[in-house]
Amino acid sequence: MTENPLFWRAAMWAGLISLDITGCGPWMVSQPLAAGPLFGWVMGQVKVGVVIGGIVQLIWMDISPVGVGIPFDVTAVTLLAVYWASLQPDCSLAHMMLALAAAVPLGYLFCAMDSYARRLNTVAVRRLEDVPDAYLSLSLNLGILGGLAWSWIRYVIFFALLMWGGGELWEWALRHPLPPWVDVGLTYAAILLPVAGLGVALELFLTEDPERRYPSLQGFKKR
Amino acid sequence: MNPFVALCHTYARSFFLQTLWNFERLQNVGFAFSMAPLLGQLDHSKTAFRKLLRRQLLFFNTHPYFAPIVMGVVYAKEKARTGGVEDEDQTLTVLKDSMGGAFGAVGDHVIWGTWRPFAAVVALSTGILVAEPSRSWQVCAQWWVAGFLCMFNAVHLWLRWRGLQKAVQEGPGVVRWVESLHLQGWAAQLRRMGLFLLAVLVLVYLGRSSSSNLLLWMVGVLLGAIVLKRWSLSGFAIFYLVIAVAMALSSFGVR
Numbered sequence: 001m002t003e004n005p006l007f008w009r010a011a012m013w014a015g016l017i018s019l020d021i022t023g024c025g026p027w028m029v030s031q032p033l034a035a036g037p038l039f040g041w042v043m044g045q046v047k048v049g050v051v052i053g054g055i056v057q058l059i060w061m062d063i064s065p066v067g068v069g070i071p072f073d074v075t076a077v078t079l080l081a082v083y084w085a086s087l088q089p090d091c092s093l094a095h096m097m098l099a100l101a102a103a104v105p106l107g108y109l110f111c112a113m114d115s116y117a118r119r120l121n122t123v124a125v126r127r128l129e130d131v132p133d134a135y136l137s138l139s140l141n142l143g144i145l146g147g148l149a150w151s152w153i154r155y156v157i158f159f160a161l162l163m164w165g166g167g168e169l170w171e172w173a174l175r176h177p178l179p180p181w182v183d184v185g186l187t188y189a190a191i192l193l194p195v196a197g198l199g200v201a202l203e204l205f206l207t208e209d210p211e212r213r214y215p216s217l218q219g220f221k222k223r
Numbered sequence: 224m225n226p227f228v229a230l231c232h233t234y235a236r237s238f239f240l241q242t243l244w245n246f247e248r249l250q251n252v253g254f255a256f257s258m259a260p261l262l263g264q265l266d267h268s269k270t271a272f273r274k275l276l277r278r279q280l281l282f283f284n285t286h287p288y289f290a291p292i293v294m295g296v297v298y299a300k301e302k303a304r305t306g307g308v309e310d311e312d313q314t315l316t317v318l319k320d321s322m323g324g325a326f327g328a329v330g331d332h333v334i335w336g337t338w339r340p341f342a343a344v345v346a347l348s349t350g351i352l353v354a355e356p357s358r359s360w361q362v363c364a365q366w367w368v369a370g371f372l373c374m375f376n377a378v379h380l381w382l383r384w385r386g387l388q389k390a391v392q393e394g395p396g397v398v399r400w401v402e403s404l405h406l407q408g409w410a411a412q413l414r415r416m417g418l419f420l421l422a423v424l425v426l427v428y429l430g431r432s433s434s435s436n437l438l439l440w441m442v443g444v445l446l447g448a449i450v451l452k453r454w455s456l457s458g459f460a461i462f463y464l465v466i467a468v469a470m471a472l473s474s475f476g477v478r
Contacts, residue, residue: 023239024239028376031343033368033371034368037364037367038368057343064339065335067331101462107459125243125251133270140256143256147239148242185471186470188470189465191437195428198445199447201340201344202445203449203453205421208414
């Protein structure tokens, strides 16, 4: 793992971008539209970031952290897909779509990770609340600082593991060329997915009822 | 600490509202952490300040951009209290909870449901149209990132700062200021403008297609996505469905 420090560097940047979700902000840097191109710059392939970020933003335009629900993690999907696709110099549209198709299920994994992290937060907060009054102010400061560090570290570890593991699989897959019909099919997907995304966005703007705006809050709720 | 500096500190700290988000009391730690500089402005003994700070650790949840308004209201109410500051004011707790709930609903609808998608659509369209002549990915990326973040955060940062300022000055009367913003009306207007921009974007995108066969499928996918979304199908399912359609087109030799 130490032979290729690229995934560590990428994971650290990915962790920093992901802090925007709950750590500090939210400034919307974690939205695929911003995270994709930014991470593409980090990886040296802006085109990959623009294509993947744009598609994810459109398809999951309605994803919002409403109430106590934890939404599907579109930031993780974008960052992982951009990372894997960028491993190939001058990545083709077909390979970008392949990387994206591989990254999409991991949005649920990050969602679950976030849910468990928040449970751990609950334990930490109980401890924090138990401190004597004289130390409360200091505990709050340390709690927030610790919370930020803990969020960043868990994101970096998760991203590093998936970037490394996925990267190994990806490099193995690249040694076997795609059958022509799959290659053409994935290129078609790169043309059709933005259209589907525009349809999703149109539906969102056509909907007047606010309650209907969050049908895809498929994430984890308090159990 | 100077009152203005304390206000700035609370404003800066409010960005960490959700850092220790937990399932039991949600944003309580972030709320207490943000409130500390403002509460330090009240002319209380150390013991009273500490008790006051601990009371901020009760359950709290709202939209993060509207939280500074609630913070300002709590501060104004605590400032106006006379005598017995060490005891909990039940009416203030109820006020805080009800304001949190109401602003949470407004924020979800106006900010998450309207302003963010609108800013994203504006940035997407501008980036694609500006980069069209040069076909430069770099230009497109710059417009997407800078355009989206500047546009979205201009409103975000203003709402947080002005809301906090107004709430500190006016206390619970700040709701009149929020009403005067006509946020629901703006949301309706933005949705109409967003629809127009999206329609332009659809025409530009479809106009680029060089194959009439594929154009037909693109229109089909567009209408299909609208219908499927209306039926509450998730983005996940739509994503893989489109990939399956693309694979089918390829294997049937559609060009």
